[in-house]
Every structure is written in C-alpha cells, then in structure tokens.
Amino acid sequence: MKPLSIKKKVLLFILAVIVIVAASALALTYYLYQQLYIDKQIESLSLQGKKLAEVYHTHGKDTYFADRIKWANESSQANIIFTDDPMELSSGIPFDTNTNDNLITFKERQKLLQGKTVVLIREHPQFHQDILGIAIPVFKNKNDLSGVIFLSMPLSDVYEPFVQIRLTLGLSILSILLLIFFIGYKSSNQVVRTINKMKEIAIEMESGDFSKRMAVTKKGDELHQLSRSFNKLSSTLEKVEQQRREFLANVSHELRTPLSYMKGYAEGIEEGVIDQKKGMQMIQDEATRLSRLVHDLLDLAQLEGDSYPLTTEPIVFAQLIHDVLDQVEFIASQKGITLKRTLQEDCIIYGDSDRLQQVVRNLLDNAIHYTPSGKSISIELNVQQNVAELRVTDEGNGIPEEDLPHVSERFYRVNKARTRKDGGSGLGLAIVYQIIKKHHGTFDIQSEPGVGTIATIRLPMQHSMKI
Structure with missing residues (x-):
C-alpha cells in the first residue's frame, strides 16, 4: 500500500478536526436547548403553577382564583387551565370532548393523586403538535385531591427563540470551519512546497552540489526557521566540502614536494651528478620534513576527535x-x-x-x-x-x-x-x-x-x- 503524502495527511487531519468541531457544536446546541432552555421553561411554568396553587389554597375556587387564572393566561405564553376532575385530563378533556386519546397516562394520574407534580413532553391528542405541560395537583385537605392546575405551551413556542440562536451559532461555526480549512489548505501547500524544495536541493547535494539555498521570505514562523536551518546546513556542508578539497590539495602538495626532492637527489646520486654525501643529507632532510608533516597530520586528526585522551x-x-x-x-x-x-x-x-x-x-x-x-x-x-x-x-x-x-x-x-x-x-x-x-x-x-x-x-x- 502506497503511503499517504504529507499534504494528504494534513488535509485528512484538517477534515478530522472539522468533523470533531461540527459534532461538538451540534452536541453543544442540543445541550443548550435541552438542558438549559427547556429546563428553564419547566422551572418557570412550575413556579407559576405553584403560585396559582397557593392562591387556590387561600381563596378556593372563587371569583378571585378564576381572575388570577385568566390574568395568567393573558400575561404569559402558557395556556393555563384548572379542572377539579383529573379524569378530564386523562381523557383529553377539556381540550376536545370527542377524542379518545389520553393527554396524561394512568401512571401520571396516579402521581397526581399522590400529590406529585407531573412534567410531560408529548404530542397533543387534538392539536397534533408537541407540547410542554406541567400538571400541579391541589388538595382541599391532605388526602382529598380537589383539582389540577395544568400549564402547557407548544414546543414550537419554546423552540422558536432558540432557532435564531442555533442558526447564528451554526453560521459562525461554519464560517470558522471554512476558515480553518482554508488556512489549513494554504498552510499545507506551503509546507509541502517547502519540503519538496528541500528534497530537490537534497538530491543536488547528493551529487556534490552544495550551492543551492532555500528562499527565505517570511520571518518568525517555523518554516522560516526550518529554511534558515537547512540553508545553514547546506552552507556548512559546502564549507566542509571545500575544506576537504583544499585539504587533499594541500596534503598532496606537501607530500609531493619532499618526495620529488628525494626522488631527484636519489637519481642524481645514482647517475653521479650529485655528490653522494650532499645528496644523502638532502634526502635525510626531506625525509625528516616528510616525517614531521605526517606526524603533525596524525596529531591534528587525533586532537580533532572526541575520544583523544589527555593526561591530567x-x-x-x-x-x-x-x-x-x-x-x-x-x-x-x-x-x-x-x-x-x-x-x-x-x-x-x-x-x-x-x-x-x-x-x-x-x-x-x-x-x-x-x-x-x-x-x-x-x-x-x-x-x-x-x-x-x-x-x-x-x-x-x-x-x-x-x-x-x-x-x-x-x-x-x-x-x-x-x-x-x-x-x-x-x-x-x-x-x-x-x-x-x-x-x-x-x-x-x-x-x-x-x-x-x-x-x-x-x-x-x-x-x-x-x-
């Protein structure tokens, strides 16, 4: 299997980030809607219902209580009713006397009889839309259920204020994701271009040409520092290569000179054109010179190494x-x-x-x-x-x-x-x-x-x- 290129890896990483961010945004909006906004509405309806229940406990089912129910209906988005027969709620009454569907279940009615508040989110049997409802029981005495205050509102009314928030948040997240993708795409192209250029120069360096350099345009970012480091490496290698050539040329020159003299004097002695004593002295001098040079070279090579021991x-x-x-x-x-x-x-x-x-x-x-x-x-x-x-x-x-x-x-x-x-x-x-x-x-x-x-x-x- 052919390995993925760096560009593809970067793009896949960017897409993975986008997917994670998008999923996180959806989870966040759901949390805000479900856990915060709806819970806030339930808390508000429960508080409103309990206040009406307190009025009922004080005044009973009289004109004042009826006026408070009417005023609450007019001043809030909720639909508020009071029924002194909980069976009406379980059969859909008083919303629709012809329906056979239950607004509350048998188990929920049993909770009301036990004095517990019932919270429900379900489709209304008559209006065929999801509603949020709160049923609060009221008692004449401790064990005698006298009625139920039922507050409800369509979920569309709960959801509607949140639509704009979700839309705004969604557009913001989409813009951010597009910006991330654009920046990531441009950055990946820049990274790939830089690496490809380094690869081209490295191929030239393998052939012995260390003169090529990276173009350094921006300052401060990692690619700039990488390009500068690469150029410094190329410059160092070029200098090392130049020193190597100079070293070989110098060594060959330094060795050739005494060897040429030694050969020349040896031939001169053999042919009888140079006095043997004088010639042997010159050969000995050149041999000493050559020995000193080789000794110095060995010394320098050892000293330039990291493992050369010195006696302290x-x-x-x-x-x-x-x-x-x-x-x-x-x-x-x-x-x-x-x-x-x-x-x-x-x-x-x-x-x-x-x-x-x-x-x-x-x-x-x-x-x-x-x-x-x-x-x-x-x-x-x-x-x-x-x-x-x-x-x-x-x-x-x-x-x-x-x-x-x-x-x-x-x-x-x-x-x-x-x-x-x-x-x-x-x-x-x-x-x-x-x-x-x-x-x-x-x-x-x-x-x-x-x-x-x-x-x-x-x-x-x-x-x-x-x-």
Missing part, C-alpha cells in the same frame, strides 16, 4: 615554559633574536604536559621563524582571576587583518606562495588551537603589519577541569 596532572607552567625556551634558545641566538622572559613562577595548572610543551614550542617556532635578526621576542606568564595567561610577542612583519581569523585553520599560510624558504606546513597553529580547546582554554592572535604579532593562550587553573 598538576604542572608548574613556568618551569615547562623555561624548559622549552632552553631548547629553542640556541636557534634564536643563531638568528640574532633575543628571548625576554617574564614568568610568574608559582603558576600551577592542570593538563597534559607533553601537549602543552608542544603548544609553547609551536608558538616559539612561529615567532622565531617570522622575527627578523636583531629583534626580540617577549614571553610573559601571568595569573589573572584564576586563569593562566601566556603571551608570546614578536617583532616580525605581522599578519594582515583579513588573514587573522584563518591562521588556526589547517594548511593556512599568510604567504600563499608556499615557498620552501617560508617553511612550515601550516599545521602548527591548528594543532595549538586544538590542544588549547581540549584544555578548555582560549587561543587568540593579535597582529599589526610592520609591528609584530601577539599570540595569547589562556588556561583555567581549576583542578576539577574535565579534559
């Missing part, structure tokens, strides 16, 4: 920085660069010592690489509000403002020429960013072309930090 231990952060500075100090001195240390020695943090050494080493390598000879690099460590802040400031050429948001992306280099002289694979700062993120810290770079660059990392010092 208390670390004297200043001592860790001193150790890394001692390692790079010889390289900096060879280039004529001065390293200035200002470290808060009692700074204790919790984290992975090896990974944090890698962070400091990458920041210092970058600063040394891009700082000209004769300049200096400042390394400052401070504690502010239970946060350790490490700041590495160089006096290099700086980074253009448009490049700053991208420097922590994989393979991103400010110098797009990617010359071997510039060095680096473009992974160092990406690794720094991921390690600091794993430690729930922040990594920030500020730079001004021609002045220098400030790289700042901030790490929480709480022992309860989850890594």
